[in-house]
Amino acid sequence: MSEIKASELVLNPDGSIYHLNLKPEHIAQNIIFVGDQFRVQEISKHFDVIEFKTQKREFVTHTGTYKGKRISVISTGIGPDNIDIVFNELDALVNIDFETRQIKQELTALNIIRVGTSGSLQEHIPVGSLLMSVAAIGTDNMLRSYRSEGHTNLAMEDAFIQHTKWNAIKGRPYAIEADQELIAKFRSSEMHEGITITAGGFYGAQGRVLRIAVEDEMLNEKIDSFKFDTHKATNLEMETAAIYGLSKLLCHHSLSLNAIIANRKNGTFSDNPYETVEKLIIYTLDKI
Numbered sequence: 001m002s003e004i005k006a007s008e009l010v011l012n013p014d015g016s017i018y019h020l021n022l023k024p025e026h027i028a029q030n031i032i033f034v035g036d037q038f039r040v041q042e043i044s045k046h047f048d049v050i051e052f053k054t055q056k057r058e059f060v061t062h063t064g065t066y067k068g069k070r071i072s073v074i075s076t077g078i079g080p081d082n083i084d085i086v087f088n089e090l091d092a093l094v095n096i097d098f099e100t101r102q103i104k105q106e107l108t109a110l111n112i113i114r115v116g117t118s119g120s121l122q123e124h125i126p127v128g129s130l131l132m133s134v135a136a137i138g139t140d141n142m143l144r145s146y147r148s149e150g151h152t153n154l155a156m157e158d159a160f161i162q163h164t165k166w167n168a169i170k171g172r173p174y175a176i177e178a179d180q181e182l183i184a185k186f187r188s189s190e191m192h193e194g195i196t197i198t199a200g201g202f203y204g205a206q207g208r209v210l211r212i213a214v215e216d217e218m219l220n221e222k223i224d225s226f227k228f229d230t231h232k233a234t235n236l237e238m239e240t241a242a243i244y245g246l247s248k249l250l251c252h253h254s255l256s257l258n259a260i261i262a263n264r265k266n267g268t269f270s271d272n273p274y275e276t277v278e279k280l281i282i283y284t285l286d287k288i
């Protein structure tokens with residue numbers, strides 16, 4: 001096997017991976033992703049001990065233990081393009097030997113839980129709710145750079161395209177399920193469940209109009225009435241489908257949990273988003 005070149009697997013002078021600034025020994029097998037870098041400390045403040053901290057750009061990592069369980073919390077920043085960076089670098093940390101620059105014979109699967117914020121599309125899921133993404137549909141195209149055939153749910157993609165009369169100029173949405181064992185572990189009566197729509201932007205891509213007209217002004221209403229099997233499309237955010245897609249391609253286990261801070265149906269935004277995020281953090285740490 002030929003070695004992966006310096007231009008492809010980029011390491012810093014100290015041997016850490018390029019953007020995340022991490023070496024293999026710095027990360028746990030259980031990982032929590034957050035978007036906002038300041039949310040990392042809101043999670044690690046609950047740890048018994050923090051053994052390691054680092055930051056480069058928006059990528060902050062704290063590794064420690066919570067009730068004896070080793071966990072790393074990593075901020076991804078905003079959007080699927082950032083997930084591409086974080087996911088590939090995390091996978092390299094566990095599955096590529098940095099000395100030989102070869103893929104390891106024995107691969108490690110990470111458990112990744114996203115603790116994110118999101119906007120609900122449904123009247124019955126108000127701000128302040130918690131929601132688990134049982135599946136996600138990405139409208140951002142990030143996964144389409146990879147050979148994703150055979151990994152995505154074609155039937156769900158087709159149903160979504162048909163239901164929304166999706167304009168092909170925006171690319172083909174990709175649909176992926178969450179890890180079934182993690183769904184079972186995190187399920188409870190406190191948690192709504194639904195299909196999350198991951199957008200490549202906060203404004204036009206989520207149907208928000210300030211000064212520029214959107215390509216399809218009815219899109220959110222069409223998404224709001226989309227149902228596949230037993231689940232409805234419930235919420236919009238910017239990372240989940242990308243996480244599920246790369247997890248599937250690289251054989252990791254992922255689940256995305258959402259603190260609902262906006263309700264697009266009735267036009268409301270939470271007065272106290274941090275309270276809902278804190279509720280989700282406690283919920284996650286107690287189940288992980």
Ligand SMILES: O=P(O)(O)O[C@H]1O[C@H](CO)[C@@H](O)[C@H]1O
Pocket residue numbers: 034035036077078079115116117118202237238239
């Ligand atoms: O709160 P985080 O985790 O960043 O998640 C949501 O908030 C950001 C937009 O404000 C996007 O990243 C979206 O997915």
Ligand SMILES: O=c1cc[nH]c(=O)[nH]1
Pocket residue numbers: 117118119120202206236237238261262
């Ligand atoms: O509406 C929302 C709220 C949070 N994050 C998003 O991406 N969209």
